[in-house]
Amino acid sequence: MTQYERVRAALLGEPADRPPVIGGWVCQEDFLVTMSHVTRDEFWKNPYAHATTAYKNAGADALVQFVLPKRETEATQGEYGRPTNFGKQEERAEDRFPTLESVIDWVRKQPTVEEVRRTFDAKKAYDQYLEVVHERDDIAPMVWIPGHVCGCPPFMWYSYLGYENYFAGMMEAPEVFERFFAMEGEQRRLQNAEVARAIRENGLLPLLYFGEDICYSSGPMCSPKLLREIYFPHLARAMEPLVEADIISVWHSDGNIMPIIDDLIRCGVDGFQGLEEDHGMSLETLAGMTNRNGVPLVLWGSVSVTSTLPHGSVEDVRKDVKRCIDIGARRGGRFFLAPSSSVGPEVPTENIVELFRFGREYGLKAYGAGR
Helix, strand or coil, rough: CCHHHHHHHHHHHCCCCCCCEEECCECCCHHHHHHHHHCCCEEEEEEEEHCCCCCHHHHCCCCCCCCCCCCCEEEECCHHHHHEEEEEHHHHHHHHHHHHHHHHHHHHCCCCCCHHHCCCCHHHHHHHHHHHHHHCCCCCCCCCECEECCCCCCCHHHHHHHHHHHHHHHHHCCHEEEEEEHHHHHHHHHHHHHHHHHHCCCCCCCCCECCCEEECCECCCCHHHHHHHHCCHHHHHHHHHHHCCCCEEEEEECCCCCCHHHHHHHHHEEEEEECCHHHCCCCCHHCCCCCCCCCCCCEEECCCCCCCCHCCHHHHHHHHHHHHHHHHHHHCCCCCCCCCCCCCCCCCCCHHHHHHHHHHHHHHHHHHHHC
């Protein structure tokens, strides 16, 4: 099968020779340099092109959310003085919004639903999506799945407004934040309608990948009850055009989303990525779940980026890859092999190479034996 045929079959639950192996989240410079067969200096002259070559050489079927490593001078320092893949911030949220009142006042001043409808440019939204889809035509024969282009009303305003005052504001003035999420939801609903039209009219893969970091490893960042009152209704409305057009949506999830997973499915989510099994998620459990129409969930995962990949041996990587693929084979597909999240600078290059290599090798064996 070609990469496109394999990705489409896995997405739609049709027979495939093996599960697709997804690339795009590797933030480990040595892997990208090594697999692109260039020097480090050459890599940074054109990192997107060389990273694309690295994924092709590694054997990826699709690229999602093309995340590159930070240069050492741009990154913050992590454990034992090693660089992370987090950039240095010039201004703290607490400096922009020092008080709870300043956050609530900023949220209150944002546009209304009516203003969003009046100023929305449908043609611009349609054209911009096609631009994003075609901006990486150079990755062929791999499949480009652009991430976080549209889909859901943003929730991660805590990065801009500050954690404490953002969540305190929701509890202090839920009606203000509900109007805010209604506006954001309307913006995404209008955008999603144009994206769905662009997908249908241009014969594109009926898939969108998006999502917001709503959970810590222990569960939701705020009360699920509050989310059900002020956020999820507007997420559901935003996703209506995608649901009506049968566009499959895969939700990026950090942390333990199990307490709200049924809410996300009711809103129209068809699958999940970022299955952090170290923090309460379970590929086995999710493999037995379905979307709102009773169809098995699409699952992307979930070789651990916090245990297996950084701390395990190559043999440990093989065992985890085998476990994931066996689960995918038993459920009849709709499974993509991927790391559980971004692969950081601390992960040994040989473990990343083996994730791709053994994923292809064992995938053929597992799917061939079961079909």
